[in-house]
Structure formats: structure tokens, C-alpha cells
Amino acid sequence: MSVNDQTLRGARKRSRATHTKSRQGCYMCKSRRVKCDEAKPVCGACALRSEACGYPTYTTRQARTERHHGPAGMPALDGQRPSAFLHGSSPRALDFNLPSPSVPTAEVNSGSMNMVDLRLLSHxxxxxxxxxxxxxxxxxxxxxxxxxxxxxxEFLMHLLLALAGLDDFPLVSQPAGGTITSDNLNATSLHYSQHMQIVVGHHQxxxxxxxxxxxxxxxxxxxxxxxxxxxxxxxxxASLRVRNWSDSHMSISTSTSTTAPLPKLRLDxxxxxxxxxxxxxxxxxxLTMGPFREILQYPGATEDWKMYPDTMFTTVAAPAGCSPRIARFCRGAFEAISRLRCLQDATPSPMDADSPLNSGLDQPSSAFRDGLELLESMYMRILYVVQFSRDETNTGAAxxxxxxADMENAAVMGWPQALSESFLASLGSPDVIPNASLVVLAHLYLSLALFxxxxxxxxxxxxxxxxxxxxxxxxGDETFIALMQWPVTVLND
Structure with missing residues (x-):
């Protein structure tokens, strides 16, 4: 049998018939004959109208199909929307843990712009x-x-200036030799505090x-x-890079302990x-008829990789000139997914409290499964992009x-929108504890670290x-420590 025949047989075996029309909208949206965003427990349309919202029960297969298919051309989005953008408390401003300014800073006022704002707009x-x-x-x-x-x-101008402020902030590196003098630290702290007070003001x-x-x-x-x-x-x-810098540099001036504290994860x-x-x-x-139609199209956000046999992706050779980090990722991504699958398969019962999969989780099976399915989709999209990127017109850094760019076009950055509620709940924010879902999150973070x-x-x-x-x-959990070795190696090898 030829290689082409084997490929075609693998494609027929792995392809699945799917539909993109959601049948799981709430009762009220169905009665009104409008599209339901399927947010749980209250959809967006019902929330805006302050109406009662209820959903029919559905099968596991239907739920899985709806979870991974969004509108045509859009990244795969989760059908369950959080309450974050509905009534009340959210979206909330991100916390930068800023110290009180020791000197006056430029004020953020509505309806006017000062010279600092003009500089940020220019930037x-x-x-x-x-x-x-x-x-x-x-x-x-x-x-x-x-x-x-x-x-x-005006609110858009404030958000634009806040984003420019994060881009304009110079992240000062630690001096050679690892020594930060008190003068350097105080000057850096003052500059950081003054700048970020303005950024956070615009953000809020x-x-x-x-x-x-x-x-x-x-x-x-x-x-x-x-x-x-x-x-x-x-x-x-963008906030993560600035807040991580702040954690590692500003803590030096306030720390009195000789032992390093446990790192602070940010999930907000x-x-x-x-x-x-x-x-x-x-x-x-x-939106598709307006000025943002170009930004809404992601033709690479597909599951086309399912049409091909697994053997095509077990070890993908990156083309010459590719980033060394992406090359390391491609050599081990499929095996990393397989190891995580083994962790799931090794746990026959969700009630087995001694299993590493269940450590720290109330509903480990569903949370871990949801996260792992999303992780596999993102990793396989990346491998698919690299496997078929053989454009000989590009050389070197191009x-x-x-x-x-192809990874962006495959909506690899879009996975935060597709996380299930059960997976997010299993992370335990704000008191994050080591568990299997946290391993999956680290692997998802790796897909962003490739950009x-x-x-x-x-x-x-x-x-x-x-x-x-x-x-x-x-x-001290050896199982999780071993699973973390690969993403750390991809970053630092």
C-alpha cells in the first residue's frame, strides 16, 4: 500500500461529521427566535433584559460539539460563558499592587488630555x-x-492609552553581576509607580x-x-509581563525573609x-459588515489535523530558520499530550482520592478532560501549521x-476564551493549589510562549x-514534577 493510500485511509478514519448550528440555546431565546450565547446560568440576552433563563439538558456528545465550534471563521469558543461580562461586578480592573505614590503623579481626567497622555497616544x-x-x-x-x-x-481613548502605557514601560533588567543598589532600586520603583498610576487610571x-x-x-x-x-x-x-517584572524587582525592597516566598500565580x-x-x-x-471584519476572520482555526494519521505529527521537523523554541516544541508536543492522556487513562474512577489526577480537585475527571481536549486542539493546530509550512520564498528570520503569523491565524491565542467553567474552578483561584489542571494550564501557557x-x-x-x-x-509531587520537565525544557534548553 502506498503512503498516499495510508494517508487517505487515516483521513477517512479520523474525520467526523459535525455541525456548527447550536441547538442548545435557552428556552427564552428559542421562543424569541434570537441567537443565544449559551452563557450559564444566565445567557447574555436574558441578562440584558432581566428575564428568567433556563436550558434544556443535552448529551455529552452534543456538549462537546457545541464547545469546540463557534461562528464560521472565528476561533473555537466555549459555549459556556462566564458571568464576567454580564450583570454587576465585571469586567474588573486588573490589580497591579501599586505602592502609594511618594510624589504627585499626573492625574487622569475625563474630557481632557495632558502632555503625558499625548505622549502615550503618539507611542x-x-x-x-x-x-x-x-x-x-x-x-x-x-x-x-x-x-x-x-x-x-472617550472610554476607548482611555483603554488605548492604558495599552500604550504597558508597551511604553521600559522593563529594567537586573544589572550584570546580580547586584541592585538602593539608589537604582529607589529610582526604578519611583519611575514604575508614577508610570503605572497613570496606566491604571486610564484602565479604570x-x-x-x-x-x-x-x-x-x-x-x-x-x-x-x-x-x-x-x-x-x-x-x-500585556499586563502579565509588567506585573511579573514588578513582582521580581519591587519585592526586593520590601522583603525581609531569607527564604524565597512561593510564587504568586495570576489568573485574573x-x-x-x-x-x-x-x-x-x-x-x-x-460586526462582519463593519470596520472589524478583517480581524474576525481566522481561516486557520480548524480541526483539519484530524483528517491525518497521528504518525504525521509524532515528530514534526521544523523548517530551516525556524525559532529554536518552536523547533523544540515540535519535537516533543505530541509526546507531551500522550503523557497527559496516560495520566487521565491511569485513573479508572474519579472517586480514587489517591490518584494524582484527583489531587486538589472536586470534579477532576471533567475538569481535566475539558482542559486536555482544548490543549490537544491548540498543540495540534501548531504542529499542523509547522508540518505544512514549507514556503521556500521565506528565508532566515522571515x-x-x-x-x-500562521499560528495566530489558527487562533492559538484564543484558548483563554475556550476554557470550561469546570476547568477554571478546578484551578482554585485565588488559592491556587498544585493539581492536574495546573499542569494543563502550564502546557497551554507554552503555546503562548512560542509567540x-x-x-x-x-x-x-x-x-x-x-x-x-x-x-x-x-x-514534592513527583508525578507533576516529571510532567513539567518538558515545557521547562522547551523554554530553557
């Missing part, structure tokens, strides 16, 4: 907007469509305006709400991100950029992976 137009995407078409949206809306909507002002617009979401204001969502998502990603950024999909689904037709050419991702998730590794080493 966004000259640099930030040109580095928000590896796709030329999406980059043009950041350069033109979003700034144009900010001239008419923008959030308040965003909440007001979201409460009246319709086709009339969906473009500005979507623009605000995009700015919030970018801010959430995930919750801030997870409302974007609700806006998209509720106003999908209007190869690495092209692969990362070395994207400023708001570069370096931030390296720190988070190392924090998780430190947590497991402190717990």
Missing part, C-alpha cells in the same frame, strides 16, 4: 498599533479602525465607560464595544478576556515570523510556567 500610533498583530490586515485595523473610534468615544476610566456601553449592547454600538473588548484583551495579556487576566466572545456572537452579522515576535506575549508566560514548576517542586 500607540507610532509603535504599539504596528505590533499588535503579525497579520498585515489585522494590523491595519489597529492602526486605523480603532484609533478612529477613539476620537468619538476606560472600564467604567465600557461597562456603560456593554449594558446597552446592540447593533448600534457593537463596533465600539468590540473595539473596547479588543483593547481589554490586549491589556490583559483570563477572566477579563473571556467576555469578548459574547460580544462577537450577539452582534456577529453587524521563516519564524511566517510560522508565528516570541509578539510584544504583549513575549516573556510573560515564561515566568508563569516557571512559577507553576516552582509550585510543584515545593509540593
Amino acid at each position: 500607540f500610533m507610532i509603535r504599539t498599533s504596528k505590533h499588535m498583530s503579525l497579520s498585515l490586515y489585522r494590523q491595519q485595523v489597529w492602526e486605523t479602525a480603532i484609533p478612529r473610534l477613539t476620537t468619538d468615544h 476610566c476606560g472600564l467604567q465607560g465600557f461597562r456603560d456601553q456593554l449594558s446597552t449592547l446592540s447593533n448600534a454600538n457593537c463596533n465600539q464595544v468590540f473595539a473596547g473588548s479588543m483593547l481589554l484583551v490586549a491589556f490583559a495579556f 487576566w483570563i477572566y477579563l478576556i473571556r467576555g469578548l466572545s459574547t460580544v462577537v456572537e450577539q452582534c456577529w452579522p453587524s 521563516v519564524a515570523l511566517a510560522i508565528q 516570541e515576535a509578539t510584544w504583549f506575549l513575549n516573556g510573560a508566560f515564561d515566568e508563569e510556567i516557571m512559577k507553576i514548576d516552582a509550585l510543584f517542586k515545593a509540593s
Whole structure:
């Protein structure tokens, strides 16, 4: 039998018939004949109208199908929306743990801009907007469509300036030799505090305006709400690199202990991100006809890898010129998924309290399974992209950029929106404890750490992976320590 015949047989065996039409909307949306965003326990439409919301029961197969298929051309999104972007308390401002300023800082005022704000606006137009995407078409949206809306909507201007402030903040490295003098530390701390007070002020002002617009979401204001969502998502990603820098540098001035404290994991950024999909689904037709249609198309966000036999992805050879980190990832990603699958298969009963899979989890089987399915989809999309990226027109550094652009086009960055509620609950935020779901989260973080050419991702998730590794080493759980060796090796080898 030829290789082509084997490939075709594998494709026929692995392909599955699926549908993208959701049949799991709430009763009220069905009666009104409108699209339901399927948020649990109250969908977005019912929340906005203050109506009772109830759902029919559905099968496991239906739930799995709905969870992994969003609107055509969009990244795979989870059908269960958190309450984050509905009534009341959310979206919430991210906490930067800023010290009280020792000297007055520039105030953030509504309806006016000072020289600091003008500098941040200039920075966004000259640099930030040109580095928000590896796709030329999406980059043009950041350069033109979003700034144009900010001239008419003050809350968007605040969110834009907050994002520019994170990009403009110089992350000061530790001096050679590992010594930080008190003068350097005090100067850095003062500069950080003053700058971030302005950034957080814009972030909070923008959030308040965003909440007001979201409460009246319709086709009339969906473009500005979507623009605000995009700015919030970018801010959430970019906040990690600044907050991690703050944790590692500012703690030096306040620490009196001779032993290093356990690392602090940050999960609040995930919750801030997870409302974007609700806006998209509720106003999908209007958005696709508006100025953001280019940013909504992700033709690579498919499960086409399922058409091919596993043997094509067990070890994927990265093309010459590819990033060494991506090359290491491709050599071991399939095996890493297999090891995590073995951890799941080795636990026959969810009631087995002694199993490492169940450590620290109330509902380990469903949470771990949901996270692992999402992780497999993201990893296989990356492997699929690299396997078929043989464009001989690109050479040198252009190869690495092209692969990362294809990864972006495959919506690899979109996994925070697709996390299930059970998986998020299993992480135990804010009291994160070592468990199997945390291993999966570290592996998901690795998919973002591969975007070395994207400023708001570069370096931030390296720190988070190392924090998780430190947590497991402190717990002494050999099973989890072993599972963390591969992502750490991909980062540091």
C-alpha cells in the first residue's frame, strides 16, 4: 500500500461529521427566535433584559460539539460563558499592587488630555498599533479602525492609552553581576509607580465607560464595544509581563525573609478576556459588515489535523530558520499530550482520592478532560501549521515570523476564551493549589510562549510556567514534577 493510500485511509478514519448550528440555546431565546450565547446560568440576552433563563439538558456528545465550534471563521469558543461580562461586578480592573505614590503623579481626567497622555497616544500610533498583530490586515485595523473610534468615544481613548502605557514601560533588567543598589532600586520603583498610576487610571476610566456601553449592547454600538473588548484583551495579556517584572524587582525592597516566598500565580487576566466572545456572537452579522471584519476572520482555526494519521505529527521537523523554541516544541508536543492522556487513562474512577489526577480537585475527571481536549486542539493546530509550512520564498528570520503569523491565524491565542467553567474552578483561584489542571494550564501557557515576535506575549508566560514548576517542586509531587520537565525544557534548553 502506498503512503498516499495510508494517508487517505487515516483521513477517512479520523474525520467526523459535525455541525456548527447550536441547538442548545435557552428556552427564552428559542421562543424569541434570537441567537443565544449559551452563557450559564444566565445567557447574555436574558441578562440584558432581566428575564428568567433556563436550558434544556443535552448529551455529552452534543456538549462537546457545541464547545469546540463557534461562528464560521472565528476561533473555537466555549459555549459556556462566564458571568464576567454580564450583570454587576465585571469586567474588573486588573490589580497591579501599586505602592502609594511618594510624589504627585499626573492625574487622569475625563474630557481632557495632558502632555503625558499625548505622549502615550503618539507611542500607540507610532509603535504599539504596528505590533499588535503579525497579520498585515489585522494590523491595519489597529492602526486605523480603532484609533478612529477613539476620537468619538472617550472610554476607548482611555483603554488605548492604558495599552500604550504597558508597551511604553521600559522593563529594567537586573544589572550584570546580580547586584541592585538602593539608589537604582529607589529610582526604578519611583519611575514604575508614577508610570503605572497613570496606566491604571486610564484602565479604570476606560472600564467604567465600557461597562456603560456593554449594558446597552446592540447593533448600534457593537463596533465600539468590540473595539473596547479588543483593547481589554490586549491589556490583559500585556499586563502579565509588567506585573511579573514588578513582582521580581519591587519585592526586593520590601522583603525581609531569607527564604524565597512561593510564587504568586495570576489568573485574573483570563477572566477579563473571556467576555469578548459574547460580544462577537450577539452582534456577529453587524460586526462582519463593519470596520472589524478583517480581524474576525481566522481561516486557520480548524480541526483539519484530524483528517491525518497521528504518525504525521509524532515528530514534526521544523523548517530551516525556524525559532529554536518552536523547533523544540515540535519535537516533543505530541509526546507531551500522550503523557497527559496516560495520566487521565491511569485513573479508572474519579472517586480514587489517591490518584494524582484527583489531587486538589472536586470534579477532576471533567475538569481535566475539558482542559486536555482544548490543549490537544491548540498543540495540534501548531504542529499542523509547522508540518505544512514549507514556503521556500521565506528565508532566515522571515521563516519564524511566517510560522508565528500562521499560528495566530489558527487562533492559538484564543484558548483563554475556550476554557470550561469546570476547568477554571478546578484551578482554585485565588488559592491556587498544585493539581492536574495546573499542569494543563502550564502546557497551554507554552503555546503562548512560542509567540516570541509578539510584544504583549513575549516573556510573560515564561515566568508563569516557571512559577507553576516552582509550585510543584515545593509540593514534592513527583508525578507533576516529571510532567513539567518538558515545557521547562522547551523554554530553557
